[in-house]
Structure formats: C-alpha cells, structure tokens
Amino acid sequence: MKGLLKYIGYRLLSSVVMVFIMVTLVFFLLRVLPGDPVQALTGGKAPPEVVRQLKEQLGLNLPIYKQYFRFFSDIFHGNLGNSIVTGESVKSELLERFPATLELALVSVILAAGGGIILGIESAKREGTLFDFIAKLVALSFYAIPIFFVGIVMQYIFGVKLGWFPISGRIDPLNEPDKVISGLYLLDTLLTRNFEGFVDALKHIVLPAFSLALVLFSVIYRITRGNMILQLKKEYVKAARARGLKERKVVYYHAFKNAFIPIFTLIGLQFASLLGGAILTENVFSWPGLGSYLIDRIGYRDFPAIQGAILFYAVIVVFISIGIDIICALINPKIKYE
C-alpha cells in the first residue's frame, strides 16, 4: 500500500511536468503555424489597419514570451482566458460541453464493455466453433467500417425510415431541463422527476452511443477473447473444474478475474480518449461535445479555447490513467509498484 501511495505521488508529479510540456508545445505551435485568429474571424474582409487594431485588443501583438507568461499566470489563477470567437470564458464553455461528452462516453463504454466482454467470454469458451468464427467476423467487420458511415446508416434506418429515434442533438430543445445539476441529462431529468425529458434524452443518446460503441465493442471483444482463451487453458481452471465448481463460476469468476486487468486497462484508456470528444460521432449526430468544440475553434484559431480544451483534456487523461492503475492494484494485490 505504501508503495502504491509513493507511486501515485510520483505519477502525479510526472504528470504535472507532462501537462506543462504539452500545453507549452500547443501554445507555441499555435503561434508558429500559419493562421491568425483575427483574420479567421473577419474572413479577410476587414481593412489591414482594423486587423492590426483587433490584434492589439486581444494582446496578440505582444512578444510571444509575454503572451506565454500571461497565459501561465492566468492558468495558475484558474483562468483559461476568454474565447476570441465568442468572448465567453473558455472555462464555462468547456464546462458546458463536457457533460455532453461524458454522458455519451459513459453510455457507449457501458454498452461496448457489456457486449464485448460477454461475447468475448462466450467466444473463448467455444474457441474454434462456428459461434466463435461468426462472432470474430462480426467484431472485425464492425471495426473495419468507418464510424461516420455507421452513423449515417443508423440515422437513415432507425431515424428516418423506422422513426424510432431522433437523429441529432441531446434532447428536444423544448424538453431541455431548465435546472442544470450535473449537466448529464439522463441524471438531471431523473433527479427532477422529469420522466418525459428522461425518455427523450435516452432516445437521443441511443444512436450516437450505439454507433460509437460498435467500434469499441470489437476492440474489447478481441482482447477479452484472447485473454480468456489463455486463462481457460491454465492449471487452476482445470483444478477448479476438477473440484466440481459450476462451469459458469469457473469461467465468469475465476478465469475472468485473472483476465480482467488488461481488459479493464483497455476500457479505461478508451474511455479517456472518448472524453476528448468523439469527433466523427459528434459531427454526424450534432452532439454538442468537446470534440466538435475543439475542431470548430481550431478553424478560427481561437487560441485561448484551443489551449484550454487541450489542457482540460490532458488533465482528464492523466487522472483516468492514474485511476486505472490504482484500481488494478486494488483488484490484483500481486501488482507491485515500486
């Protein structure tokens, strides 16, 4: 346990350094690469002297090192600056977008992990059979299909033709909860007992979550199957069977427990990457998350927004990967951190 604490401390410290380097890199890259927020904003329509003036207003005429120090002193004061495009605080824009991303990531990871693990285990049990073959083929083809294509096809079939689900957005605007508690609509509507809103939000998330889950599912399926096949061949499984334990317990408890750590790590990292926003899915379903925010603002060279979003994302990834390590250590005491 002491080793683990020390390890976490070390990881946190190195993460701070990593985040610092990353943000610095982004800061300078943005300013070195061609493209300028004022031009992007006025679309080349404003006369040159106006462009100069606007740059001055935004502090973009200052020497880069001065801008850099200003940026960092702002960060230490918990301030990510104001967006150049909208004038709003980047922090509040990110916090408004993040729940949408989190909600979609949570639902699709749950769907993908549920399906992937169960099918992976069943496949491993029946290694080499027709069932295994078909499952493998299905997973592979899901993995191979571009996600936006899956999205559009689902929109067309389940949205337009069958009319079961809405094809865009998080909720019908007129059902939008007035009170934001967590920002997760599925949770907020339940907490405020707005069941109509809950059903609406649930229906809105079905298509984007499924199309995102399909790709994740195939990855999780592959790694579960592989690990389970390895475990099922081990001596302790034979021993457990010999002791007369029920097959289901042998597979789902004993073997799976040992196969779990790489699967869990994979799921955790996939989850973290989804929190940066699933850009293609967000685009197809007009899901108002972080990914589309970042892309949109890159198109305007909105420096504060881009820097803020990347910092935010880096911090999340760091925390999740540390979280994964802790959970793994707790599940399997054999893992030692020195």
Add this chain to the structure above:
Amino acid sequence: MVKKRLFALALPMFLLSSAVAGTKKDTVTIGTLDKWKVLDPAKAYDVMSCNLMQNTLVGLYGYKPGSTVPEPALASSVDISKDGKTYVFHLKKGMIFTNGDEITADTVKKAWDRVFKLKGDPAFLLTGVVESYKAKDKYVFEVKLKYPFAPFLSVVAFTVAYPVPSVFPENSFFKGDKYPASGPLMIKKIKRDRYVYLTKNPKYFDYKNVETKKVLIRQYQNAQTIRLALEKGDIDMSSSLTTLDIRDFMTNPKLKEKFRVYVSPSFVISYIVFNVKKKPFNNPKIRKAIAYLVNRGEIKKFAYNDILREDLYSMIPKNMWGYKPVFNKKPDVQKAVKLLAEAGFTKEHPLKINYWYPAGHYGTDVEKEAQIIKSQLEKTGVIKVTVKTTEWPTYLDYMTKGVLGMFRLGWAPDYIDPDNYVYPFLHSKADASLGSFYKNPELDKLIEKARSESDKKKREELYAKIQEYLWKDAPYIPLHQTESAIVADKKVKGVTNDPVYPRYYLLHK
C-alpha cells in the same frame, strides 16, 4: 441470459417512444449549419449573429422584405444636407424594447458610443465614414460624415448601427445571449451551437403584421444530417443543404410532393484573385489570357450540378444597379494563346502556375471547380496548373502575406450597394485584405467620386467606367453569382428567401 435482460430493458423504451412531446405544432423549425458567435451589434460580423439581431432588434433604417433599398424603420424620415455630409434622422415616438425602455436619439447615441469606443470587428464600417454624431433632441439624431458617402443609409441599416438596450455594457462587449428585443421576435431560449428559440415580441410596433408565433432554429454540424432531419420531419426548412441534395429535392417526385424549393438570386459572388505583385501574375497579359480561358457554364455544369449559379461578368452582381458585363462571354483560346505568346510562353516553354482554393470553406464543390479550371487552362497546351489547397485560416494567412498568386475567393456584401463590390477590391486603401495588392491612383479617384456622388444616374456612369478597368487590368476574374435555395415543407408559409437577411418573423404554419 444477461443478453435477454438487456432486451427486457430496451423494450419499454421503444414502447414509450410515442410519448415524447417533441416540438409543437405552431413552431416552425429551421435547420442550419451556421453558428452565431456573439450577439452584440458592436462586435458581430458573422452571418448568423447578424441574422438573429436583425430579427430581434430594429435599426434607424432597414429593408422591406424582398427589397434592397434601405427604408426608414425606427426613423420616420431623414434629412440629408446638400453637400451629402450631414444626415438628420427623425425618430418615431413610442418605440420601445421589451423591458419598456423607449428608444430615443440618446439610445442611438449610446449604441454608437459603444461601437466607436470598443472598436469591434464591424466598427470600421461606421468609424470609417462618420466624423461626429449627436442627439440633437429627444427624437432627432444628427450624423456628420467625413466625406459624402452615398451608401451611408445602407450602413445605417446594418446591425453595427442598431440601437441596443441598456443591458449592453458601456465599456465591454455584451456576453449574454438574451436581451430586451425591439424587433418582431425575441429570444426565448438559446443554447450556443445547439438551438435558438424565438417567439413573437408582443411589444413590437408592427405587431399585427407578424404572423410568426414561434421559430426554432436548430444548429447541425453537417449538411447530410440536415437532409435526413428534413425527411424525418425534425425540421421544416433549411438553406444549408448541398447542391446535390437541393437538386434531389427539386427533381425527386417523392420529395417534391412534400417539399418546395425556393430559389432566389443572392448577392454572393465567387471569383478568382490575382496577386498582381507576384510573378507571373504581375503581367496583365497573363491575367487576361486566363480570363479568356475560363468557361463559366462548364464550371456550373460539372462542379455545381448545374444549379444555383449564374455566370458573372463583372464584380458587381447582376441584380444590382450599376452592373456592366465587361468580361468576355465566350472563352477564346486563340486570343489567350496569342497573349501568352506575347508574354513569352509557348508549348515548348509553358507557363507553370499554382491555383489555390480553400479546403472546406466554400463546401466541397470548389474542389471540382478547381480541377475544371485546371483543365480549361491546360487545354491551350501552354499553361501547366498545379492545384493547391489548405484550410481556411492558413489560406487567409498566405493570402494577406502575398504567398498566393492565383486563388479562389467569395464575397458576401456588408451593405447592398455597388460600392461594396468595388471599394474593397479595387481601391488602394483596401488592397491587402483581399489579396490582389492592386493599386491604381486613377481608379482610386473614380471610386471616391462614385461613392460620394448622390445622383444615382451619375453614379451609374461612374461605375460603368470603373468596371472597364476591371476588364482592362483583370486583377480579378468574376466567376459566378450564387443563388440561394431554401428547401421547405409545403406546410410552412411566409418563406421569402430574402436577399438581405432571412425573415424568420414571417414564417408560420
């Protein structure tokens, strides 16, 4: 076993599906790709922000639906001095914002104070021509110009000159998204990048003539989804579809049953720019040779699905007064080859050039357009074209730095007047921002004269002369004027496809 349980959970969801209330019947829902950036007349310079404000606020001057001539709105009349430098606006009495505040000359003055002080993106439209302004009386607003400027009323009709309610701070831009309205509609509910919900403003002076009850504008991230949303019935209308989809709505009998396509000319033009300082485009013969080779009809047919484009032979659009077609109507390869030979280029010693277009910014059809232009130029055997592209902010950066030699741009006007198609392109004071770096002192004088002349007929003559320079020096090649298309469910009434801005307040079911 577990899977069965999942299904058991999913089933009631399907059953509940019909219970969702959804959007109400009296609401017209619009799908769009445009996002509003900032709702402050002193700062906003993008289409969507301006559209929203034009429907929720009123200026001294405005446009009647379908018209492009500015007419009094908040003002009842204007007196213009003989020298064309003083404008005295007489305001209507009893015009109010929804919070009850009356709009007086002082309200206008305070709004202009903000524009002059905060110097936001569109401020130059006012600050460039206005010398001073004051509230002469409670209902009289006087403006003195630096020089006589004929299109001034068109600038007054643009959002930058709109009076704003007192919630707009004196010393900073407005950061909120709801404000007391003075226009036909007001913002009821709004979420950035997602939707805007507008309702009728009960305190609007012309309340009786507003047929709209509620308008919901939903923002999408790609045109494909908008098309599906139309078919599904999530939205009633949209003007953000691709030409391919619009064509489908025009021709597919099933879609034609339910939808109508409203097409009308817009004031948006597309054109090729030459950086006249960059070799080889500093040679007018080469620019002209290229102008002789461009076949606009072919581009329309193969790049734009043969819809929504009209060939354009000047930088001033066809549907605007002053238009004079100066460019060659039919491509002339022989003349082009001759000019190229004079410039020293032959089949043995071909001219090698780059042609640039911005990726994504004008949709995907410009890519095809670029390839067609390439083939048209290469038909001579004397020109070799390399098509290049980059994303928009980089493109703008390259353009203003003079990296781009021959490249594609588009233009949507700030105010509806020929001046807005001439001054920014040809006057030496505005050269760098549009990438041509063209300077001609003779022409500068003509342009200045044309914008300060108040007699329309004389102005027309001046613009005819100016356009001749356009052909003579060919710093630009006009390509097309676009038509805008709205696809709307037949249930929706009051669709106008207005050339100035979309009239949300006329829509109803």
